[in-house]
Amino acid sequence: MxxxxxxxxxxxxxxxxxxxxxxxxxxxxxxxxxxxxxxxxxxxxxxxxxxxxxxxxxxxxxxxxxxxxxxxxxxxxxxxxxxxxxxxxxxxxxxxxxxxxxxxxxxxxxxxxxxxxxxxxxxxxxxxxxxxxxxxxxxxxxxxxxxxxxxxxxxxxxxAGITTYSPLRHYGVKPGHKVGVVGMGGLGHMGVKFAKALGAEVTLFTRSSHKVDEARKQGADHVVVSTDDAQMEATAEHLDFILDTVPVQHDLNPYLNTLRYDGIHIMVGLLEPVDPPLQAGALLMKRRVLAGSLIGGMPETQEVLDFCAEHGIExxxxxxxxxxxxxxxxxxxxxxxxxxxxxxxxxxxxx
Amino acid sequence: MxxxxxxxxxxxxxxxxxxxxxxxxxxxxxxxxxxxxxxxxxxxxxxxxxxxxxxxxxxxxxxxxxxxxxxxxxxxxxxxxxxxxxxxxxxxxxxxxxxxxxxxxxxxxxxxxxxxxxxxxxxxxxxxxxxxxxxxxxxxxxxxxxxxxxxxxxxxxxxAGITTYSPLRHYGVKPGHKVGVVGMGGLGHMGVKFAKALGAEVTLFTRSSHKVDEARKQGADHVVVSTDDAQMEATAEHLDFILDTVPVQHDLNPYLNTLRYDGIHIMVGLLEPVDPPLQAGALLMKRRVLAGSLIGGMPETQEVLDFCAEHGIExxxxxxxxxxxxxxxxxxxxxxxxxxxxxxxxxxxxx
Incomplete structure (x- = not known):
């Protein structure tokens, strides 16, 4: 010892x-x-x-x-x-x-x-x-x-890096895809960088309108204030993926509705029971998916470092x-x- | 007119x-x-x-x-x-x-x-x-x-047929896969037939021990009485897919735990809020997926009829x-x- x-x-x-x-x-x-x-x-x-x-x-x-x-x-x-x-x-x-x-x-x-x-x-x-x-x-x-x-x-x-990189790679995010990122903390801001580097059009959801400028600075193409029902409604059936980095209970249903058919909502932060309750119909009626993801394996952890070096991501x-x-x-x-x-x-x- | x-x-x-x-x-x-x-x-x-x-x-x-x-x-x-x-x-x-x-x-x-x-x-x-x-x-x-x-x-x-056939095809069920079917009604019994015909090993979940014989007659390789905690525990981290045909509120969490990592729980019946609440951790910790599916498109509806003709499924x-x-x-x-x-x-x- x-x-x-x-x-x-x-x-x-x-x-x-x-x-x-x-x-x-x-x-x-x-x-x-x-x-x-x-x-x-x-x-x-x-x-x-x-x-x-x-x-x-x-x-x-x-x-x-x-x-x-x-x-x-x-x-x-x-x-x-x-x-x-x-x-x-x-x-x-x-x-x-x-x-x-x-x-x-x-x-x-x-x-x-x-x-x-x-x-x-x-x-x-x-x-x-x-x-x-x-x-x-x-x-x-x-x-x-x-x-x-x-x-x-x-x-x-x-x-924070591998946690957000892994699901974007696992689900094959690529140019032409529209990706929403929920939350702009340690994980969320990395999610924006990765989704952009993979060629996606990125929408960042934030609860506070005073974070809009900062979200754009991070590279988000669009910023939606999630507490503004009109903005959420305007984003309905729009996204291919949501990367949800929020680690505390929050209503998933308004985000699910921003996904097109076959859209995938990926949770990387939440470990608690889903509350308010998940609306199963929002999944069924559009063949949407609610997924979880956990860090990444060792080959992919090496990959994210190499990816960042290649794309100048910090x-x-x-x-x-x-x-x-x-x-x-x-x-x-x-x-x-x-x-x-x-x-x-x-x-x-x-x- | x-x-x-x-x-x-x-x-x-x-x-x-x-x-x-x-x-x-x-x-x-x-x-x-x-x-x-x-x-x-x-x-x-x-x-x-x-x-x-x-x-x-x-x-x-x-x-x-x-x-x-x-x-x-x-x-x-x-x-x-x-x-x-x-x-x-x-x-x-x-x-x-x-x-x-x-x-x-x-x-x-x-x-x-x-x-x-x-x-x-x-x-x-x-x-x-x-x-x-x-x-x-x-x-x-x-x-x-x-x-x-x-x-x-x-x-x-x-x-009933296309509703259960479509997700099994969409998610690529094939020989070697282990598929659980929840519920043995109009949809569930078709799910068993399709999963078997696609080459999967099929576990049927039923709440009543008196349905075990009938479930085996329908083609299930295994029958798990879902109200028996020991039987559920013995099935933990075992299945690749669950086809959940139950149209009323039920606890999804015990079923999620029967899925291996990357396992997919497909709901085709539930249109109500998920209650008891979904444990997000059960998705995150094993990269599991909760999915919905709705009937099928016209090409696949023709396909299910042809598939049944070919495999003698009624x-x-x-x-x-x-x-x-x-x-x-x-x-x-x-x-x-x-x-x-x-x-x-x-x-x-x-x-």
Whole structure:
């Protein structure tokens, strides 16, 4: 085991604070990584606050990790010391089930191992995330960061990026398609960039008319204020896809009605029961589809980094000193971030 | 106009009774059809009882029509006098929008014309359905009944059949797939036959253990009693598709959990709000899909008849004298029919 410095929540009520903890020794297929940047995801906050009742304290959050390779195990074939690499939401899976063999490790039939608050499938230890100075990960769950990408801005691609990119690719968004994006946070603003880069005409839905200018700046071709019934009605039966990034309960029905026949409403944020109730007739009468999507598999996680390098796509980030992480959580809860906090892990040295 | 004999509901509270009404004169592209058989759909009952508040009385229901051609207009190219033909849920559409051009007339952007209780798009008259001795329909909305099919048993293919066949084809059900069918009524029993004929392994879900033998007789490889939690749990993450034919509110969540990742739950019966609420997490965590489907377009309606002829598939029907239609409605409401009533329209002569 090796001693690692990080930031942890020790109970649902406590602020995050410095911690020193032990990482497992590297195995033959492991890559050891010194962490340079870590994005801050809303999921981190849910785990720190134990919102889902499954947190094992202390928890060291962080699953949007960018760093450099400091050592590789004897069986590692892809990476070498000095490589700039990324680690996302998973650090292991069974690797033998049909999902794993199909490059969809997030759906591993034996359960993937999350980057933090998970259980190592070899020694049973609890995994700790990227709010720390280093991490040890099997090379299968490490991706290369293309040199064209700014590493700090690449961090959120490992969760916010892949979460929005994967469904657009899975459902084949291409030029000629009309895509609606609901919500303009960390996920939504990436959804707009990806849909545009894939050639689609993009409509951004926002609840606030004061976000219209900002939405256009993000690349949206059209902006619809979703609280304005007339604007929603004018968009009826118009879209091929909706990418719905809203993580709290909201009425899906007005959005379904903006889809043409065969349109697909993809949810990437909502984990709660659908309320107000879904109108089944809105699906039946137009053969519409309500779909969910969850991050992406490892091949696609590499793909999104390469895609961003090729298309010059970056996440809009606000850099953070780790000692301000608790204030950042409060701001996230108010929606006060454009559009993703990324911790400069150098600041951990002084913490 | 020509005088036609039929059966109509004259108000939401009245029984159906004989009526004489006028049909429009045939146009150049019209086929005149003497009706031999008409299937009885639950939708007929909803319209007769004005359950959806949109019925125009008197209403002559019936959209599972089999008959013989008695005359054709000058522009008719496909049909000739004496042909055995079918008419389903639609009798017209705009024919120029992308949906119509794609053979998906049920999603006509200008609104398809339903076989009854609809408005003729040329003269504004109200359409009357197949509980009658004859009908006049544009040849585009008429299908050929293959000689291998028993015409009486073919009638329900025009609604119950196409409704269950279309989504299985749309989503590409094939050998190796595992398909669950929820409900074993007029639609469900056809769903089992089609899924089997397409090569799938079929699991039928039923709420009553006393239906298990009958479900196996219908061809189901497995029968799961959905009220038995242990049986449902044993089916978890197992199926590729669910064909859900239940037309009333029911809990979708236990069925979603029987789908593997990327599994698709297709609703063909439910038009009401989903209650109990849909668990969005069940879609997101496994990239599952909740879909709706509505009858099928004209090319696919011809296809289902040809498919049934080729595979020896028939609907299980109970023949009905039209004077017993009101008693049949009562029995349908109790679920007391195996599996579809078909009216022998010869009985109309004596009515």
């Amino acid at each position: 090796s001693q690692v410095k990080g930031y942890a929540a020790r109970s649902a009520d406590s602020d995050l604070s410095p911690i020193t903890f032990e990482r497992r020794q590297p195995r033959a297929d492991d890559v050891s990584i010194q962490i340079d940047y870590c994005g801050v995801c809303h999921t981190d906050l849910h785990f720190a606050h134990d919102d889902w009742g499954i947190t094992q304290f202390p928890v060291v959050p962080g699953h949007e990790i960018i760093g450099r390779v400091t050592a590789v195990g004897s069986a590692v074939t892809i990476f070498k010391e000095g490589d700039i690499v990324g680690v996302g939401c998973m650090v292991d899976s069974c690797r033998t089930c049909p999902a794993c063999e199909g490059g969809l490790e997030q759906f591993c039939l034996n359960g993937m191992t999350p980057t933090y608050n998970g259980e190592d499938r070899h020694d049973g230890s609890i995994t700790f995330g990227g709010y720390s100075d280093s991490i040890v990960v099997s090379e299968h769950f490490v991706v290369k960061v293309p040199s064209a990408l700014n590493p700090a801005m690449a961090a959120p691609l490992l969760c 996440c809009d980030v606000e850099m953070l000193d780790i000692k301000n992480i608790n204030e950042a959580y409060e701001r996230m809860q108010r929606g006060d971030v454009k559009y993703r906090f990324v911790i400069d892990m150098d600041t951990l040295k002084a913490a | 020509s005088q036609v004999k039929g059966y109509a509901a004259r108000s939401a509270d009245s029984d159906l009774s004989p009526i004489t009404f006028e049909r429009r004169q045939p146009r150049a592209d019209d086929v005149s059809i003497q009706i031999d058989y008409c299937g009885v759909c639950h939708t007929d009952l909803h319209f007769a009882h004005d359950d959806w508040g949109i019925t125009q009385f008197p209403v002559v229901p019936g959209h599972e029509i089999i008959g013989r051609v008695t005359a054709v207009g000058s522009a008719v190219t496909i049909f000739k006098e004496g042909d055995i033909v079918g008419v389903g849920c639609m009798v017209d559409s705009c024919r120029t929008c992308p949906a119509c051009e794609g053979g998906l007339e049920q999603f006509c952007l200008n609104g398809m014309t339903p076989t009854y209780n609809g408005e003729d798009r040329h003269d504004g008259s109200i359409t009357f359905g197949g509980y009658s001795d004859s009908i006049v329909v544009s040849e585009h909305f008429v299908v050929k009944v293959p000689s291998a099919l028993n015409p009486a048993m073919a009638a329900p293919l025009l609604c 609907c299980d029907v109970e023949m009905l004298d039209i004077k017993n239609i009101n008693e049949a409605y009562e029995r349908m409401q109790r679920g007391d029919v195996k599996y579809r009533f078909v009216i022998d329209m010869d009985t109309l002569k004596a009515a």
